[in-house]
Amino acid sequence: MKKHVLVVDDDTAILDAISQTLEEKGYKVTGFSRGHLFLQFLESNGADLIILDMFLRGMDGREITKLIKKDKNKKNIPVLMISAQSGEVGSIAESGVDAFLPKPFDTLELLQEVERLAV
Amino acid sequence: MRVDAQLVKSQKKASEMALSAGNIGIWEWNIETDKITWSPELERIHGLKKGEFGGSFKDYFKNVHPGDSNKLKKFINDALKKKNKYHVQYRVIIPNGQIRWLEAHGQIITKKGKALGMVGVCFDISAQKKIEEDIMQTTRQLKAVFQSVPEGITVENQKGEIIYANEAVAQLFGAPSLSAVVSQNIKSLFKNYNIFNEKNEKVPLDMMPAAIVFKTKRDHKARYLFIHKKTKEQMWIDITATPVIKGEDSVGLVVKVFQDITQVVEDQRQREIYLGLVGHELKNPLASIKAYVGLLKLRLEKKEYDKLSENMDSINEQAERLIHLIGDMMDVTRIQAGKLELHKTKTDLNSYVRKVVSDIKVANNSHKISTRIPKKIIYAKVDKQRLTQVITNLINNAQKYSPPNSNIYVSLTKNKDGVCLNVRDCGYGVPKNQWRQIFQLYSQIGSKKDLRTKGLGMGLFISRAIIKAHGGKIILKSKVNKGSTFTICLPV
Numbered sequence: 001m002k003k004h005v006l007v008v009d010d011d012t013a014i015l016d017a018i019s020q021t022l023e024e025k026g027y028k029v030t031g032f033s034r035g036h037l038f039l040q041f042l043e044s045n046g047a048d049l050i051i052l053d054m055f056l057r058g059m060d061g062r063e064i065t066k067l068i069k070k071d072k073n074k075k076n077i078p079v080l081m082i083s084a085q086s087g088e089v090g091s092i093a094e095s096g097v098d099a100f101l102p103k104p105f106d107t108l109e110l111l112q113e114v115e116r117l118a119v
Numbered sequence: 120m121r122v123d124a125q126l127v128k129s130q131k132k133a134s135e136m137a138l139s140a141g142n143i144g145i146w147e148w149n150i151e152t153d154k155i156t157w158s159p160e161l162e163r164i165h166g167l168k169k170g171e172f173g174g175s176f177k178d179y180f181k182n183v184h185p186g187d188s189n190k191l192k193k194f195i196n197d198a199l200k201k202k203n204k205y206h207v208q209y210r211v212i213i214p215n216g217q218i219r220w221l222e223a224h225g226q227i228i229t230k231k232g233k234a235l236g237m238v239g240v241c242f243d244i245s246a247q248k249k250i251e252e253d254i255m256q257t258t259r260q261l262k263a264v265f266q267s268v269p270e271g272i273t274v275e276n277q278k279g280e281i282i283y284a285n286e287a288v289a290q291l292f293g294a295p296s297l298s299a300v301v302s303q304n305i306k307s308l309f310k311n312y313n314i315f316n317e318k319n320e321k322v323p324l325d326m327m328p329a330a331i332v333f334k335t336k337r338d339h340k341a342r343y344l345f346i347h348k349k350t351k352e353q354m355w356i357d358i359t360a361t362p363v364i365k366g367e368d369s370v371g372l373v374v375k376v377f378q379d380i381t382q383v384v385e386d387q388r389q390r391e392i393y394l395g396l397v398g399h400e401l402k403n404p405l406a407s408i409k410a411y412v413g414l415l416k417l418r419l420e421k422k423e424y425d426k427l428s429e430n431m432d433s434i435n436e437q438a439e440r441l442i443h444l445i446g447d448m449m450d451v452t453r454i455q456a457g458k459l460e461l462h463k464t465k466t467d468l469n470s471y472v473r474k475v476v477s478d479i480k481v482a483n484n485s486h487k488i489s490t491r492i493p494k495k496i497i498y499a500k501v502d503k504q505r506l507t508q509v510i511t512n513l514i515n516n517a518q519k520y521s522p523p524n525s526n527i528y529v530s531l532t533k534n535k536d537g538v539c540l541n542v543r544d545c546g547y548g549v550p551k552n553q554w555r556q557i558f559q560l561y562s563q564i565g566s567k568k569d570l571r572t573k574g575l576g577m578g579l580f581i582s583r584a585i586i587k588a589h590g591g592k593i594i595l596k597s598k599v600n601k602g603s604t605f606t607i608c609l610p611v
Contacts, residue, residue: 011403013437017410020430024417084402087395104406107413 002028003118004045008038008061009053009082014103018051021107022114035059042068047077049118054083054092062095069096078117142242146223148176149236155179164221164243166213184210184218195225199234202227208244220248271377274363275329277370279305288377291354293347305329312345319344328360329373336362336370342380355384396575400444404437411437447577451560454584461502461588468497468531468538475510476529485523486544488514491530497538499611501589509582509593513542513605516578521546521602537591537610548599557595558583 005022009015010033019029032038035056042050050068054061061081068074081092084103092100099113135158138145144161148154153176159169165182172178183191187209198205206224213219225239265272271288273281284300292308294300300308306324314322324330328339338361345354357378365371411434418427453459469492476490510529517527521544528543549557560580579593586593590610597603 011407013407013433013440014403014410016433017407017414020426021410021414021417024414024421084399084406085395086398103402104409107410107417110410110413 002026003048004028004030005049005051005114005118006038006042006047007031007051008035008056008064009033009051010055010057011053014053018110021110025111025114027114027118033057035064039064039067042074042077046074049114050077050079051114052079052081052097054081054085054088062091062097065095065097080113080117138240144241145239146241147236147238150234151236161241164219164241165211166215166217166219182211182213184212186210195237198225198227198237202229202232202234208248218245219243220245269379271379273300273305273308273375273377275305275373275375277333279324279329281305281308282372291356291377291379309345311348313348315344315346317342317344328358329375332360332362332373333370336364336368338362353381354379355381393575397448400575401441404440404444407437408434444575447575447581450581450584451577454581459584459588461505461585463500463502463589465498466501466503468499468501468540469493470496471503471506472510472529472531472540475507476514479511479514483515483518486518486521486525486527488527488529491528493531493533495533497531497533497611499538499609501609502585505585506589509585509607510540510542512578512582513607516605517542517544517546517603520544533611537608540607540609541604542606543602543604545602548601548603549595549597550599551597554595554597558593 005027007015007018007022007029008031009018012033015031015033019031022029030041032041036059052061052064056064061083065079065081068077068079078098079096080099080101081095081097082101082103082105083092086102089100098117101110101113137143138158139160142160142164144164145158146161147156155172155174155176155178157165157172157174162169162172165172173181180188180192191207191209194205194207204224204226206222208220208222210218210220220243221241222244223239223241225237227237228235265283265285268285269287271291272283272285273288274283275281281301281303284297286297288294288308289297289300292300293311294308305327309324314324314327316322322343327343328341331339338359340357340359342355342357345356346352347354357380359376359378361374361376362370363372363374411430415427415430415434418424418430450459472492473490476488480488514527514529521527525545527545528541530541530543532539532541557576558579560577583593586607586609591608594606594608595603596606
């Protein structure tokens, strides 16, 4: 069965590029540009991996991660955070993410991380 | 007798020598005969040769400066009436035209209550007067300098009493007037403020620069944050304190200069935030380009050619986004440097606006854009490229902040003041307390959560600068959840 990856980024271009790349590599991908739609989807569908941008419209990726990691049904879903914001590594680690990839990243790096995390 | 005469003669000689050495002239005035006798030294003081002085009261006044003549006459008359000692300072003009300041001391000689004459001494005080005048001039200059500089200045003694202050320092600390500052203690000047150092530690007054300078006898400079106890208003102030050394080695006074650098500190903070945002904004399109390139490589390796063109279009789009962003940044720099140049040409606004709107529709058909443009052609001198930038910005904003497929209305009207272009949307609207703020640069800075989504906030800042350069204005009217109307007014 295909691994299901949820990608959350309000920059629709990067959302599209990541989604197509992962699909090309055989993953099932669902993309979201709004945080609350993602949370609704996650609640009823679950996932094998979440790729989450740090700054979303009106929402903070770190806060979302904390919520996920507190929930006993979801805390085992790995979260890969991506952001063009540098210099906030401390608070990113504190939020409980499983990995962080600064933007812009290399496609190979992304694929390696996804392969490692989505087990 | 002979010995006595000899003694008197030598005593007179000695006193003459003393008077001459001290440049002191002697005079005598016999009122009855109107005969004035001057010593040779007094003639010299008046620039006359020995025996040249005429000897009458009238002759005496010949040399007196016209500006002092009446004052001197009145003085002599008063002295004669009151029959007392007097001294007076006045000016004379000596034969070569030079002005000298003299000081005369006189004593009335009376017989049976009647004034017979006067005797006295007179000396040249020009050098002393010059020094006094120079000091006064320097003091006046310094006061003028102190009053005209934007920095606050105080001079304090060791007790902290302010013995001098300028207007700027009174204004800086909100004192009602300069007189409310001078002769007060520095504590009362600072009484409305809590003072912190750069490490955000509260600073007691005895750790402030003046106190330090009195101890160390050396200059001291430090930066402080003054927070008003009531209004909570913040001021960053650099204080430089310099000792005025008294005698050998003690500090008599301390001169303090207060420089309000609140704006500088704020600008620096904004610049740092801005640089962070710029980095963030530039990295996002670059991240997309890199991701699409990675995707292209994957597809080329798998020989899947059908989607390559679409991916390349996406790369191109992101490159355009970068170009646009850099263009905006350069515009902001140009505007801030006052170097925004317009190339205006006479333009048929009706067809121009129609064309701009239809181009925007082609690029982005997410909304229903309708135009209302009058039949009668309106001409105006505008920089078309720049005005297109403004209209595009307004319509893009309308698209960004209103639901997809909702209506956007663009209309052109003419009134007595000029021509107006309205862009109205049915979107989320702008709360009234933000109407002014959104035209300011980096207006999105402040709420960190929104940084990411709203970009750098350069668009409206640039638009307003372009419209202002045209001699026009840009107005916003908006209701939350009803929509916004931006109106550009241009002179025709």
